[in-house]
Amino acid sequence: MPELPEVEVVRAGLAPAVTGARIASVTVFDERSLRRHPGPLGDFVERLTGRRMLAAVRRGKFLWLPLESLPGEPEAIVAHLGMSGQVLLRAMDAVDPLTRIRLELTHPQHGDLRLNFVDQRIFGSMAIDDLVPTTDGEPGGAGYSAALVPTKVAHIARDPLDAAFDDSVFFARLARKNVGIKRVLLDQTLISGIGNIYADESLWAARIHYEQPAASLSRARARSLLAEVRLVLTRALAEGGTSFDAQYVNVNGASGYFSHSLNAYGQHGKPCPRCGRNIRRDSFMNRGSHFCAFCQRMRAPR
DNA sequence: AGCGAGCCCTGCGCGC
């Protein structure tokens, strides 16, 4: 369940279960889910077995679980859900189809449970990674105060719900981009956490065409777009994220409700909630762009 | 250096 609100729902669900828990055993059912792990399957299993986890942290769509480590050698399990990943917390006898990796956890208060990493398409992954200091000295992400971030996440920008996200740096970089604004919203090195759904929803709310060159946006429109991004992400989070089917669920397997609140994404052929004209779907970056051709027109640069 | 295409995968729903 890929975008920021869905990953945050997972992080928040995971936090109480993993914080202070020990990894009793590790089973890898499909080695392809370790594509990003810098070592063989056995290395992943050996290094995790017996380790204690300290927190569940998120930046953008990346999730990590810091591990109890020797001083000066901080490490974490880094997980990315890709297009179809789920993290499910289950009883010890529970089996989930398409489980690629399973961690069995022992928690001093909550007892034993299974953490099943489920991923149909295997675009997601788990890996052990070193934690390095953040360049700004601020916490690495949501859910943990340490100013550390996995090396695999260090090149990703902070997400717009992060208190340390720097609006002015974002606007400055935006002003130097000649590509379409949607491409910028999806570029995780500029702003993280936004995917296809929330890009389309934010652009609809801000009445901006997805191909409008980023640099051509006035500062006021850029500001308004960032505000809409934050509003859409916050609302989606409050509704538990967007679920179209049983594939996108929280750690207990429950769906979110934001799919009922979508104005543009997946609404092609239906009337625009603002003007009543039909929402269109264009092919863009090998995926769909959903927008209202009347409300979201290309504009001359200002 | 920035940008766009291609690729990594599986499974579902639709139209023929």
Added chain:
DNA sequence: TGCGCGCAGGGCTCGC
């Protein structure tokens, strides 16, 4: 009923 095609919420790497 069966099959092929297009579609799906992401990100990395490689050419130009």
